[in-house]
Amino acid sequence: MNDYKVLRALIYIIKVSDSSRVGECTRVRELFTNTKRAQEVLSTLCKLGLVKVVYVSRTKYIVLTEKGRKVKSLLREAVSLAVSTETRGEYSSLREEYSSLKDIELPEYLKDNPWISVLATRGKKP
Amino acid sequence: MLKLVSKYSLRHLRVFTVNELVKFFKLKPSEAYRLLIEVRKIEPLEPISLNLLRLDYRVSVGVYGFYGEYEQLLDFDPDPLLAPSLVNEEFLNYLLFDLPQVLDYDRRPVLVLNFDERFSKWILEGLNYSLSILKRISVAYSVPVVVCCRKYIKLDTRADFIVYKRGEKTLVQVLPENSVLELK
Numbered sequence: 001m002n003d004y005k006v007l008r009a010l011i012y013i014i015k016v017s018d019s020s021r022v023g024e025c026t027r028v029r030e031l032f033t034n035t036k037r038a039q040e041v042l043s044t045l046c047k048l049g050l051v052k053v054v055y056v057s058r059t060k061y062i063v064l065t066e067k068g069r070k071v072k073s074l075l076r077e078a079v080s081l082a083v084s085t086e087t088r089g090e091y092s093s094l095r096e097e098y099s100s101l102k103d104i105e106l107p108e109y110l111k112d113n114p115w116i117s118v119l120a121t122r123g124k125k126p
Numbered sequence: 127m128l129k130l131v132s133k134y135s136l137r138h139l140r141v142f143t144v145n146e147l148v149k150f151f152k153l154k155p156s157e158a159y160r161l162l163i164e165v166r167k168i169e170p171l172e173p174i175s176l177n178l179l180r181l182d183y184r185v186s187v188g189v190y191g192f193y194g195e196y197e198q199l200l201d202f203d204p205d206p207l208l209a210p211s212l213v214n215e216e217f218l219n220y221l222l223f224d225l226p227q228v229l230d231y232d233r234r235p236v237l238v239l240n241f242d243e244r245f246s247k248w249i250l251e252g253l254n255y256s257l258s259i260l261k262r263i264s265v266a267y268s269v270p271v272v273v274c275c276r277k278y279i280k281l282d283t284r285a286d287f288i289v290y291k292r293g294e295k296t297l298v299q300v301l302p303e304n305s306v307l308e309l310k
Contacts, residue, residue, distance in 0.1 A: 106145045113254070113255050115252055116145070
């Protein structure tokens with residue numbers, strides 16, 4: 001399996017929901033409009049052990065495996081690093097300088113909270 | 127950043143965390159840090175306490191949980207601000223954007239009824255996140271916040287009041303001090 005093929009498939013991982021509960025996980029139809037591309041990507045992701053495809057009353061869902069979740073979180077970090085326009089030094093020195101202040105950052109257990117993403121997209125006030 | 131400062135009061139901005147400012151307002155992390163450092167320099171307000179009239183008990187700044195037959199305890203001085211019956215992202219939106227604006231003009235303790243029924247999905251995540259927002263509101267505005275749940279769920283609150291009946295009496299177990307008090 002070549003790297004380019006893997007990278008092309010990995011792009012879709014970011015869009016797959018973290019949840020494995022019915023009603024919250026991602027439908028295949030939400031991710032792909034092209035059936036051929038869907039088969040190609042899903043087969044790559046399944047071979048890599050990153051996702052499982054599950055059928056619930058004739059609807060096809062994609063569920064992330066544990067490995068898939070780890071890869072997704074690393075991809076997110078890579079994306080935020082890539083789009084960051086600041087130098088790493090500036091950011092870390094500020095963080096260090098102000099780390100003594102309470103509540104300035106979200107507690108670790110809330111950082112991947114799905115509601116924050118919901119608010120960031122749909123809930124934001126103009 | 128200037129737009130934010132003109133739209134929200136400094137005390138309101140104090141409610142947000144770096145992560146929220148970055149995600150909701152597209153600030154750079156360093157801008158968010160600088161902004162929050164500045165807003166944390168504002169003078170703290172005189173704390174407002176809340177008297178639980180039927181219990182002869184006074185609660186100060188922090189988030190408190192009321193559980194069980196909590197209606198019996200809802201007799202306060204001063205009258206708290208009642209959060210509207212919103213759910214999911216509307217509820218979180220209210221807590222983050224509207225409630226602080228109300229408190230800017232009318233600073234009072236806050237009462238949230240049916241707290242355990244506010245989310246229809248990602249329930250635990252929603253409860254944890256809204257509790258974190260309420261804690262920050264409580265500190266920023268120096269007011270107590272009361273959240274009411276029918277069933278007891280272990281939340282990261284300052285103290286819990288579990289109301290139950292035993293015979294004719296209505297009792298309240300106060301945690302973590304673990305005392306049992308009788309309602310007047």
